[in-house]
Amino acid sequence: xxxxxxxxxxxxxxxxxxxxxxxxxxxxxxxxxxxxxxxxxxxxxxxxxxxxxxxxxxxxxxxxxxxxxxxxxxxxxxxxxxxxxxxxxxxxxxxxxxxxxxxxxxxxxxxxxxxxxxxxxxxxxxxxxxxxxxxxxxxxxxxxxxxxxxxxxxxxxxxxxxxxxxxxxxxxxxxxxxxxxxxxxxxxxxxxxxxxxxxxxxxxxxxxxxxxxxxxxxxxxxxxxxxxxxxxxxxxxxxxxxxxxxxxxxxxxxxxxxxxxxxxxxxxxxxxxxxxxxxxxxxxxxxxxxxxxxxxxxxxxxxxxxxxxxxxxxxxxxxxxxxxxxxxxxxxxxxxxxxxxxxxxxxxxxxxxxxxxxxxxxxxxxxxxxx
Amino acid sequence: xxxxxxxxxxxxxxxxxxxxxxxxxxxxxxxxxxxxxxxxxxxxxxxxxxxxxxxxxxxxxxxxxxxxxxxxxxxxxxxxxxxxxxxxxxxxxxxxxxxxxxxxxxxxxxxxxxxxxxxxxxxxxxxxxxxxxxxxxxxxxxxxxxxxxxxxxxxxxxxxxxxxxxxxxxxxxxxxxxxxxxxxxxxxxxxxxxxxxxxxxxxxxxxxxxxxxxxxxxxxxxxxxxxxxxxxxxxxxxxxxxxxxxxxxxxxxxxxxxxxxxxxxxxxxxxxxxxxx
Numbered sequence: 001x002x003x004x005x006x007x008x009x010x011x012x013x014x015x016x017x018x019x020x021x022x023x024x025x026x027x028x029x030x031x032x033x034x035x036x037x038x039x040x041x042x043x044x045x046x047x048x049x050x051x052x053x054x055x056x057x058x059x060x061x062x063x064x065x066x067x068x069x070x071x072x073x074x075x076x077x078x079x080x081x082x083x084x085x086x087x088x089x090x091x092x093x094x095x096x097x098x099x100x101x102x103x104x105x106x107x108x109x110x111x112x113x114x115x116x117x118x119x120x121x122x123x124x125x126x127x128x129x130x131x132x133x134x135x136x137x138x139x140x141x142x143x144x145x146x147x148x149x150x151x152x153x154x155x156x157x158x159x160x161x162x163x164x165x166x167x168x169x170x171x172x173x174x175x176x177x178x179x180x181x182x183x184x185x186x187x188x189x190x191x192x193x194x195x196x197x198x199x200x201x202x203x204x205x206x207x208x209x210x211x212x213x214x215x216x217x218x219x220x221x222x223x224x225x226x227x228x229x230x231x232x233x234x235x236x237x238x239x240x241x242x243x244x245x246x247x248x249x250x251x252x253x254x255x256x257x258x259x260x261x262x263x264x265x266x267x268x269x270x271x272x273x274x275x276x277x278x279x280x281x282x283x284x285x286x287x288x289x290x291x292x293x294x295x296x297x298x299x300x301x302x303x304x305x306x307x308x309x310x311x312x313x314x315x316x317x318x319x320x321x322x323x324x325x326x327x328x329x330x331x332x333x334x335x336x337x338x339x340x341x342x343x344x345x346x347x348x349x350x351x352x353x354x355x356x357x358x359x360x361x362x363x364x365x366x367x368x369x370x371x
Numbered sequence: 372x373x374x375x376x377x378x379x380x381x382x383x384x385x386x387x388x389x390x391x392x393x394x395x396x397x398x399x400x401x402x403x404x405x406x407x408x409x410x411x412x413x414x415x416x417x418x419x420x421x422x423x424x425x426x427x428x429x430x431x432x433x434x435x436x437x438x439x440x441x442x443x444x445x446x447x448x449x450x451x452x453x454x455x456x457x458x459x460x461x462x463x464x465x466x467x468x469x470x471x472x473x474x475x476x477x478x479x480x481x482x483x484x485x486x487x488x489x490x491x492x493x494x495x496x497x498x499x500x501x502x503x504x505x506x507x508x509x510x511x512x513x514x515x516x517x518x519x520x521x522x523x524x525x526x527x528x529x530x531x532x533x534x535x536x537x538x539x540x541x542x543x544x545x546x547x548x549x550x551x552x553x554x555x556x557x558x559x560x561x562x563x564x565x566x567x568x569x570x571x572x573x574x575x576x577x578x579x580x581x582x583x584x585x586x587x588x589x590x591x592x593x594x595x596x597x598x599x600x601x602x603x604x605x606x607x608x609x610x611x612x613x614x615x616x617x618x619x620x621x622x623x624x625x626x627x628x629x630x631x632x633x634x635x636x637x638x639x640x641x642x643x644x645x646x647x648x
Contacts, residue, residue, distance in 0.1 A: 074546065074547070079546065086543040088562075103549050104548055147543075
């Protein structure tokens, strides 16, 4: 086990593509760090750099404070679980598990001991003589995990290991990975494009976009105090609704413009009123999570929205509605499952102004954690 | 329903006719090899050409009496076997290097390798002959084997197969501690049986019938292959068609055995490498 560090790491490919730019990230000993971001954001490149499958253009990669830039992959003693498992198709489960140990030229009894340990830990009994093609997706995933842990590596690297599984199995294996990581306490760097996976698995989550780290925080902090509009919209399903706005001083303090209304910003809300002073009478963005809206009576100040789409999820319903005074995309709204709402309904809604997030004209949070 | 049945029967009939067209020369050769010499040409224009009638093994006895068939067969097996086996090693490694390893000049060298594909042996046979003569290198097995081990078409077939293998397999092996050669031997080769079978069969077929090169670089029967021996039946009297057919049957038989042995993998290899025909 070890800590892992990216010190100002950049990667530019031969064709000029800049995959990573100045990545600074430290993963503590035993921590499960999830790197999340959309396709092409550089998250898998970061993993491959640490594995030694790619070389950084600049910066240092450290494992246990030892610079590993010039070490061959096998010398780094990190194990990787690939998206497609990369099990050796012609070897049965036993030989797959033994392969890395044989490469290390370990004595036969040590190979047997470690293989038996992994077999028992991952419940692979009864599968040992099967070829990978004779296993289900979940079983292949467990064998891939087994091949990684038998080496007793300093760190686990996981590259979207659940993306080939169906939704139900994904939830189950996700739990198994989390439990295994906690039990073994191995430093883990886990890459995914699925923000639900990131939020449920990570001790901390690093959000990436266009080769740059946007924010590294605990999952709940990412959700409640996103560092910028990208994080706000990427984290959460659906993401945060963002609207162009202005700030103005009022008798009560500060208010922001939203759909023909001025919404007071209460002192106990998300918005940092001290920081916001610098943005008075300047263009800003406001962000509202889908759950910041609620149905209301018509005698309070309301917004009226026309429902364009409804996703009934059983325990709640997600509405996508058009606010006439606000141009741009539909607003996502999360409401209780009942009463059911239909497409075309006009809904009077109130906004919980304590849940307003403020972003400056460049999209950086005025009230959030800085990246 | 009835119309579909008729359509199926018609298509089967057409396929059977086509199959017959392809197999007819082989049947003619086999039947001719079992006929007395007098009947071979006289029956050639009729359906009887395909039927041995009162069959005899005299043509086969003639072949063994006229040439040292066993020696020629041994020579062909040594030359073709060596070219195939060494070719599998050399060309698969070259294809792997082109498909998978990153090195300077890879693209240029691969383009040059592909360019060799358009050069028939006949075009370079004479310069190659001068070269081996200058090297004092004639009339042995090696001169018939070495120039044909590296084969651009085989390299290309391996390349097209390897380039489609998931790179994660090699990356997993690298992380597990295997070097490039071990990865190739323990991970790539066992998962590439179809392309190895395809290349083995194609290079066996190509080498078994090669004629021009051994004619240039060998003299006498000591190291000459079957393809030259059959020529003696045309050039040295008496011209006996039955003998030629019998020789042909014996020369083709090893190819059929090899093909039947590797057929399963060969068909998969043809599919996997996208090779047509």
